Amino acid sequence: MLLQIHRILSLGVKNLFLHKVRSVLTMLGIVFGVSSVIAMLAVGEGAALKARQEITRLGSRNIILDSVEPPQNAASQQTQSSAAGRRKYGLTEMDRTRIARTLPHVLIVHPESTRTDEVTSATSQHMATLIATGADLPEVRQIECEQGRFFTDLEVLRVAPVCVLSPSLSRKLIPFGEVIGKAVRIEADYYTVIGISRKAGQYHDDVPATGKAEITRNLVYLPVTTARARVSDFTFGRTQFDTLVVHVDDSSHVPEVARNVESILLSLHREKDYKMTVPLELLAQARRTQRLFNVIIGSIAAISLLVGGIGIMNIMLATVTERTREIGIRRALGAKRRDIIWQFLAETTVISLTGGLIGILLGMVIPGLISTLTKIPTVVTTGSVVLSVGISLLIGIAFGIYPARRAASLDPIEALRH
Amino acid sequence: MVTEPVISIRSLRKGYFLGGENEVMALAGIDLDVAAGEYVAIMGPSGSGKSTLLNLLGCLDRPTSGSYYLGGDDVALLDDDSLSEVRGHRLGFIFQAYNLIAQLTVIENIEVPLFYQPDATRGSSARCLELAARVGLADRLNHRPKQLSGGQQQRVAIARALVNDPLLILADEPTGNLDSSTEEDVLCLLDELHAEGRTIIIVTHDELVANRADRILHMKDGRIARIVHRPHS
Numbered sequence: 001m002l003l004q005i006h007r008i009l010s011l012g013v014k015n016l017f018l019h020k021v022r023s024v025l026t027m028l029g030i031v032f033g034v035s036s037v038i039a040m041l042a043v044g045e046g047a048a049l050k051a052r053q054e055i056t057r058l059g060s061r062n063i064i065l066d067s068v069e070p071p072q073n074a075a076s077q078q079t080q081s082s083a084a085g086r087r088k089y090g091l092t093e094m095d096r097t098r099i100a101r102t103l104p105h106v107l108i109v110h111p112e113s114t115r116t117d118e119v120t121s122a123t124s125q126h127m128a129t130l131i132a133t134g135a136d137l138p139e140v141r142q143i144e145c146e147q148g149r150f151f152t153d154l155e156v157l158r159v160a161p162v163c164v165l166s167p168s169l170s171r172k173l174i175p176f177g178e179v180i181g182k183a184v185r186i187e188a189d190y191y192t193v194i195g196i197s198r199k200a201g202q203y204h205d206d207v208p209a210t211g212k213a214e215i216t217r218n219l220v221y222l223p224v225t226t227a228r229a230r231v232s233d234f235t236f237g238r239t240q241f242d243t244l245v246v247h248v249d250d251s252s253h254v255p256e257v258a259r260n261v262e263s264i265l266l267s268l269h270r271e272k273d274y275k276m277t278v279p280l281e282l283l284a285q286a287r288r289t290q291r292l293f294n295v296i297i298g299s300i301a302a303i304s305l306l307v308g309g310i311g312i313m314n315i316m317l318a319t320v321t322e323r324t325r326e327i328g329i330r331r332a333l334g335a336k337r338r339d340i341i342w343q344f345l346a347e348t349t350v351i352s353l354t355g356g357l358i359g360i361l362l363g364m365v366i367p368g369l370i371s372t373l374t375k376i377p378t379v380v381t382t383g384s385v386v387l388s389v390g391i392s393l394l395i396g397i398a399f400g401i402y403p404a405r406r407a408a409s410l411d412p413i414e415a416l417r418h
Numbered sequence: 419m420v421t422e423p424v425i426s427i428r429s430l431r432k433g434y435f436l437g438g439e440n441e442v443m444a445l446a447g448i449d450l451d452v453a454a455g456e457y458v459a460i461m462g463p464s465g466s467g468k469s470t471l472l473n474l475l476g477c478l479d480r481p482t483s484g485s486y487y488l489g490g491d492d493v494a495l496l497d498d499d500s501l502s503e504v505r506g507h508r509l510g511f512i513f514q515a516y517n518l519i520a521q522l523t524v525i526e527n528i529e530v531p532l533f534y535q536p537d538a539t540r541g542s543s544a545r546c547l548e549l550a551a552r553v554g555l556a557d558r559l560n561h562r563p564k565q566l567s568g569g570q571q572q573r574v575a576i577a578r579a580l581v582n583d584p585l586l587i588l589a590d591e592p593t594g595n596l597d598s599s600t601e602e603d604v605l606c607l608l609d610e611l612h613a614e615g616r617t618i619i620i621v622t623h624d625e626l627v628a629n630r631a632d633r634i635l636h637m638k639d640g641r642i643a644r645i646v647h648r649p650h651s
Contacts, residue, residue, distance in 0.1 A: 004536055011533075018521050329517045332478060333578070334506020334534040336499045412478050416517065 012346030026315045027355035029308025030395065034359025034388045035366060037301040041384040042367035044297060046377035048290045055286060058279040062140065063246040063258050065265070067091050067239040070273040089273040090239035095265060099246060103260050105253040106246055110140045111224050113242040115233040119220055120185040121173035128169055128218035130186065132227030132234055140247045148180040148195030156223040161230070163191040166219035170196045186220070189230045197221065254280045305391060308355070309399040312348050316403035320344070327407050328415025337408040344407050348400025349393065356392025360385055422490055424586055424617045425452035425475070430484035430494075432470050444470040446640035447484070452586075452619065457612040459628035460621045462637030469590075471637070472621050476509060476588050477501045489585045506534050510579030514591035516571040518563040524574050525550060525559040531582045542581075549577040553607065569600025576607055587611065589620040593627060605630060 016023040058064060067090025100109040113132045118125055135153045137143055143150075151162050163184065170179045170193070183190045197219070227234045248257050258278050265274055320327070327340055335343075364385075367378035427450040433441040445467045452458055462468045473479040474486065477493055480501075486494040493504050511517075518527045528546045550556055553573035555566075563571050572592060579587055589608065593601040609630060612618055620631060628634045629648065636644040 007533065015521070325517070326519050326521075329519055330530065330534075331502065332476070332505060332511050332517075333531040334502055334582070336502040336534070338499070339502075339534055413473055416478075416513070 008342050008346045009350065011343060012350045015347055016350060022315060023351060026312055027351050027358070029311040030305070030352050030355030030392055031359040031362065033301060033305040033308045034356045034392055035362035036304060037297070037391075038360060038363025038380060038384050038388055039366040039370070039378075040297045040301070041294070042363070042378040042380045043370060043376065044290065044293050045379040045381055045384075046367070046371075048286060048293075049379055050377050051286045052283065055279045055283045058277070058282075059140065059142070059245075059247075060251045060280050060283065061248050061254065062279060063248065063254065063261060064277040064279070065091055065095075065244040065246065065261070066275045066277065067242055068273055068275045069238075070271045088238050088240075091241040091244050091274055092268075093240055095268055095274075096241065096244055098264050098268065099244075099261055102264070103257060105249050105257050107249050108134075108136045108140060108245075108247040110134050110136045110245040110247060111241045111243070112137075112245065113224070113227070113234060113237070113239065115231065115237070117186055117231065117233060119169070119173065119218070121182070123175070124173060126169065126172055126218055128220050130220050130222055130227065130231065130233075132222050132224045132231075134224055136247070137221065140245050144198045145195040146198040148193070150195055150221070151223050156225050159225045159229050160223060161189060161191045161226060162194045162223065164195040164197055164221040165193055166197050166217060169218040169220065172218070184220075186222075187231060191222070191226075251280055254278060305395055309352075309395040312351055312395070313399040313403060316344060316348055316400060317406070319347075320403050320407040323407075324410060324415050324418040327410055328412050328418060331410075331412035332416060340408040341401075341404040344404035345397060345400045348404070349396035352392045352396030352399075353389075356389055359392070360388055363388070422454075423451045423487075424454050424456075424489060425450060425619075426485075426487040427451070428485045430471075430474065430486060431482045432467075432474060432479070433482045443640050445474070445481070448640075448642060450635070450642070452617060454617055455612075455615045456633065457608075457618045457631045458620070459631035459634045460619065460637060461623065461625075461628050461634060462643075466637040467640040468621050468637050470640075472588060472590055472619075475586075475619060476511060477504045502534070506531055507582060508585040510582065510584035510587040512572070512575050512579050512587065512589040512592045514594040516563070516568070516575045516595075518571055518574055518578075520563055523560045523562060524555055524566070527563070527574055528577045528581055530578060535582065546577075546581060549580055550574075553577045567600070568596050569603055572596065572600075572604050573607065576604070576611075580611075585617065587616055587618045589618065591622055592620065593622070593624065601627075 070089055096109045096111060100106060111132070111134055115130050115132075116127060117130050119128045119130075135151055135156050138145070138150050145164065146167060148164070150164055151160065154160075155162055165173070165179070165184075173184055174182050174193075179193055179196060182193050184193060185191075222231070229235070246257065246261060248254050255278075258276065258281070262276060265276075330340065330343075364380050367380055370376055371378045427448055430445055430448040430450075431443065432445040433443045436442055448471060460468050460471065470479070474481055477488070477496075478501075480496075481494055484494065485492060488504065489508060491504075493501070496504065505511075519530065522530070525543075525546055528549055529542065532542045532546075547556070547559070550559055553576055555570060555573060555577070558566065558570070563574070566574065572595075576592075592608070593604055596604060605627060608618060608620070618631075620627065622628050632648060634646040634648065635642050636646070
C-alpha cells in the first residue's frame with residue numbers, strides 16, 4: 001500500500017519535472033493564495049491579540065467612568081469665558097456614593113485622579129504623576145506591593161500623610177538604604193513612604209503622559225482624601241474624580257450594572273460630562289470585529305484559492321488531451337481506470353501541496369517582515385497553517401478529480417489511435 | 419502434444435451501431451482455437467474485421483455475443499477492471515506505432531506493465547535489464563524513444579511485451595513502419611520467441627511476414643474466409 005502510494009507519487013513528481021515551467025506557474029496560484037491567507041490571518045490575529053491584552057488590562061469585572069469636559073456652545077463661552085474657565089464638571093462624590101450604596105453586585109467604587117507635580121527627597125527632585133486613589137487599588141487594578149504595603153481604608157479615612165512609590169521613582173529619590181519609612185515632599189507637605197509597587201508600567205500606560213514618558217513611570221500613589229486636602233492641584237481641580245472604577249462581583253453582572261450606572265448618571269448630570277467604558281463590551285466588540293475580519297479574509301482567500309484551483313484544472317485538462325496516447329498505452333498494458341485517476345490526482349495533489357508548503361513558508365516570512373518594518377504585531381497561528389495545508393490538499397483533489405476522471409474514461413482503443 | 423488451447427473462441431460477434439438502428443457487424447461469428455506455442459498470422463483487407471478481432475483478442479473491447487476463453491478463463495464479458503488485469507497479467511502487445519511513452523527512458527518503458535502489478539516488484543529490475551540486453555539495447559537503457567531508430571523502438575516494445583511473461587503476444591503490424599533491414603531484425607526476434615514456445619498472433623498485410631507463421635487466417639467481411647496451414651520443416 002505504502003509502496004504503491006510512493007510509486008504513484010514519484011511518477012507524479014517525475015511527470016511534473018518534465019514540464020518544470022508549467023508546473024511552477026501552476027503552483028504559483030496556490031503559493032500566493034496560501035501565503036496571503038496566512039499573512040492576513042497573522043496580521044489580524046496580532047491586532048486582535050493586542051486589543052485583547054489592552055482590554056484585559058482594564059479588567060473584565062470593571063466599569064470605568066471618566067470625567068469628560070463637556071462641549072461648550074459658542075454663546076456661553078463668549079458671555080462667561082472667565083467663569084466657564086473654572087466651572088466644575090465630571091464625576092462627583094454624589095455619583096460615587098449613589099452607585100456604591102444603591103446598586104446590587106457592586107463591590108467597590110474606586111476613585112482615581114492624576115496630576116503631575118514635583119516630588120522631592122533629601123537628595124533629589126523629580127517630576128512625577130500623582131495618583132489620588134482609594135485603598136482598593138490593589139484589588140481593582142491588580143497592583144501589588146514589592147515592598148511594604150498599600151494604604152488602608154482607615155488611612156484614607158484619617159487623611160494620613162502616606163504614599164506608595166513606583167519602583168523606578170523610589171530608586172531615583174532614595175538611591176541608598178531602606179526606602180520604607182523615609183519621607184518625601186510634595187509641595188509643602190511631607191509623606192511617609194509605606195510601600196513600593198510592583199511593575200508600575202503595567203498599570204499606567206493609559207495615564208495621559210504629559211510630555212516625557214519618564215513621568216508616567218514615576219508614580220506616587222496617595223490616599224484620595226490626603227491628596228484633596230493637601231495637594232493644591234487636587235484641591236482646586238475642576239473635577240472631583242478623574243476616574244471612577246466600578247468593580248463588580250462577577251463578570252456576568254457587568255452588563256446589568258452598566259445599565260444601572262448609566263441611568264443613575266443620567267439622573268444626576270445635567271450634561272454629558274462623563275464617559276463610560278465597559279472593557280467586557282469592548283472585548284465582545286473586538287471579537288465581533290475579529291470575526292468579521294476573518295470572514296472577509298476568508299472570502300478573499302477563497303477567491304484566490306479558487307482561481308489557483310481553476311488554474312490547476314485548466315492545466316490538467318490540457319495535459320490529459322496532450323497525453324491521451326500515453327493513457328491509452330498504459331491502459332493497454334494493464335492500468336485500470338483507477339490507476340489513471342490516481343496518476344493524475346497525484347500530480348494535482350503534488351502541485352497543490354508543494355504550492356501550499358511554499359505558500360506557508362512565504363506566509364510566515366511576510367508577517368515577520370511586516371512586524372519588523374511597521375511594528376504591527378503579527379501572530380502566525382498553528383490553526384492557520386494546518387488550515388492552509390488542508391485547503392491546498394483539498395484543492396488538489398477537488399480540481400484534479402474532473403481531469404483525472406476524464407482521462408480515465410477514455411476508451412483505450414480510441415486513445416491508442418490518437 | 420495435447421494441451422489446453424491458449425485461445426478458444428466460439429461464434430464471436432461484434433456489432434457497432436453507426437447512428438440509427440442499423441447494426442454493422444464487424445465480426446460475424448468467428449470460431450478459433452490457438453494452441454500453446456502456435457504462431458498465427460491474421461491477414462485481410464481493411465474493413466475485414468481483423469482490427470476488431472485483435473481488439474477483442476487483446477481484451478481491449480467486449481464482444482456483442484459469443485465466448486472467448488483465454489488460458490481456460492472466460493474473458494468475454496468481464497468488467498473493465500478485470501479486463502485490465504487480464505491485459506496486465508496475460509497479454510503482451512506489440513504495436514505498429516511502437517507506442518512507447520515518450521517521456522520515459524528505455525528501461526522505464528520496459529517496466530511500465532509491472533507498475534500496474536503490485537505483486538511483481540521483487541526482482542523486476544533485473545528482469546527488465548535482462549530483456550533489454552536480449553533485444554540488444556543494453557547500452558541504451560537511459561535513452562528516450564526519440565533518440566532511438568524505429569527498429570530499436572520496436573525492440574523496446576517487444577521487451578516490454580515480454581516483461582510480464584505473457585500467455586499470448588499480440589502483434590499489430592509490427593513491421594508496418596520499418597524498412598526492410600530492421601523489419602528482418604524484428605521478425606527474427608519474433609521467430610526466436612516462437613522457437614522458445616511463446617504463443618504469438620500477428621496481424622499483417624505482408625505475405626512475407628505472414629509466411630513465417632504456422633497458420634495464416636484470411637479474413638473477409640467479418641469472417642475467417644480461408645485458413646492456410648504452413649507445414650514446418
